[in-house]
Amino acid sequence: MNFEFSDEQKLLKDQASGFLKENCPLVSVRDIVDDDALSYDKTLWAKIGEMGWTSTTIPEEYGGLGCSYLELSVIAEELGRSLAPTPFSSSVYLATEAINVAGSDQQKNTWLPKLATGEIIGCVAVAEAKGQITPASLATESNGSTLSGTKIPVADGDVADFSIVFVRANIGDGASAYIVDLTQSNVERESIRTLDPSRSQAKITFTDANCELLGKEGEGWSLLQKINNTAAVLFAWEQVGGSEHCLEMAKAYALDRIAFGRPIASYQAIKHKLANVYVKNTIAKSNCYYGAWALSTNDKELPVAAASARISAIQAYYFASKENIQVHGGMGFTWEFDCQFFYRRSKQLAVNIGSELVWQDKLISAIELDRAS
Template structure:
């Protein structure tokens, strides 16, 4: 039994943490929060130089080919630092979609650009409120030209390249959806406000935008599910990274803050709240490790493991971020304290690739499928 990251993987985590301590302190995150920057270009430049964008992209496509377990430990550190950069959109979503569904030529063209960070990618699926399904996708493709609106799109005003889900045949079944690659330079893009201003969000308006098919016609929905499963594990590591930081912040504050003549952490009302945060996080961490194992070995269990990691990590991060504010009392509700950075990010990550309720449903579907088999 060796259900733990290796020494080399832990060393990588340490290196990334040191880099982020210097280059992604809360002062840097706040430059984006305050609207001084749309995203943190300097941090992105540093990440490019560090060479970690291509961690799980094979060497033949310009990555380092280190692997998914390595990408998981990187993700955990990015989540801990609430990094205001399009790492997830570009790597977990766009690059994964191209890796899964791209032609040899598309992989050779786009993956090296994404791995180097010269090109920023994203995924555009959502159009309106409600659970995303083939029925809610109205943007159409005709002769490889897209018309319609995607909103909101993560890092939509920054990304150079988008993987876009479009309707390519009548009806509302899965086969009505295909994926396309679109150069966004000619697409109308408007910033939209979101609950987490440290992550750019946009409305994209496509008017006969030139696009190239990614994967076969009618295969889009199935590819998307596979992309989401893989991204779910990676975002789950961001979530436990953030949850860990929120737990540590709450714990430190409870030791230092005195009320009624004693540290507030000595009151059971506070310490039990923090113990419960720890329990949720440990369960999520174990589920994430299982997800990492499934992703790293491309196991048949991946869909179930990914949904488990997603639901568990979403719960833990929301719980830890929410109660971190509670432990801080009124000060936790100020703009000045960093508690809200995690509160915002935890609630954005709870939605970004499908809401928790959708993943709960998928998880039970998959448990049923396993038991029927």
């Protein structure tokens, strides 16, 4: 039994932690949140590119490090813990994955080396309206060489260089994926205000925008499910990192804050609350280990493992971030305190690639499929 990261992977995690402590203190997250003109931390993003994190799972032939998802998992945990305000998840977990999985040789040669260095940013555009997105609900259409429609919200769509755009298809699984250069004149985009301003989102309108098919027509929805399974595990690691940070903050405050002549950390009401946070974090983390293992071995259990990691991490982060505010009392509700950033991020991560409700249903469907075979 070896259900643990290797020493090298642990070292990478320590390096990532040290790097982010120095280059991404919470005050820099606050800077992004406070300034509407700033979508992300450009200096941090450039350094992350220099560190090679953006190239972690890209094959060496395309300029990447060719490492496994285990390496990417430990990086994700630390990015989540630090609330790094960068387009890392959109560009690395989603856009890079999509091209790596479905791209032609030429597409890989065009995009992967630049994604690897971080000099370009990719994103994924799926949502168009409120509620769960399905192929039937997509209004964006393509004639094969151009596409038209409006996508909102698109995480990091205002800062990305290109997007994987999912459009309606009348064949196959009902959707197709296209690569679209977002810098062309047929693309209009605006930053939108969001629940978590440390992560930018955009409204993008495509009017006969030039596009290039990614994968096959009518196989877009399957591609999206596949990259979402990968992203679910990596998002979950970010969520666990954030949840653990919340627990540390709540604990530190509870030990420091005196009420009725003693630290509030000595009251069972607070102790049990924090014990429950620890329990949920541990459940989520162990499921993340499972997800990372399934992802790194491309095991057939991945759909179950990814959903387990995602559901438990959504639950853990929501709980940890709201109870962190609660432990801080009124101060937790002030703009001055940092609790808000975790509460915001927990929900941003919880809805970005499909909500808890969607993933609970996916999990049971995956188990039904597994048991039927």
